[in-house]
Amino acid sequence: MIEQALQQIPAEQIADVEIVVRADSAGATHDLLGVCREGRLRYSVGYELSEQVRAAILKVPQKQWIASLATDGSPRPNGQIVEITDPLDLTAGPRGRA
Numbered sequence: 001m002i003e004q005a006l007q008q009i010p011a012e013q014i015a016d017v018e019i020v021v022r023a024d025s026a027g028a029t030h031d032l033l034g035v036c037r038e039g040r041l042r043y044s045v046g047y048e049l050s051e052q053v054r055a056a057i058l059k060v061p062q063k064q065w066i067a068s069l070a071t072d073g074s075p076r077p078n079g080q081i082v083e084i085t086d087p088l089d090l091t092a093g094p095r096g097r098a
Contacts, residue, residue: 020043021036021041025046033045
């Protein structure tokens with residue numbers, strides 16, 4: 001399906017378009033992420049909050065959280081983000097991910 005969506009972008013514009021693939025937990029599969037990685041596409045997926053993920057989130061010091069950004073680049077008042085991939089076992093995910 002991603003390939004079909006990319007075909008809709010005119011060839012002369014494809015190099016100038018920033019593409020972000022988004023999926024909820026129903027679409028968050030290893031296959032989807034593999035396609036994104038192989039195509040060098042940015043992606044954001046949601047998935048079930050497991051106990052492993054919950055524990056990793058709770059261990060992050062407050063000073064490591066940063067404000068999420070609105071579309072205009074300003075900090076959003078209602079969201080923060082943090083990277084938690086290091087403490088998680090992600091060996092079943094696509095190769096080369098962060």
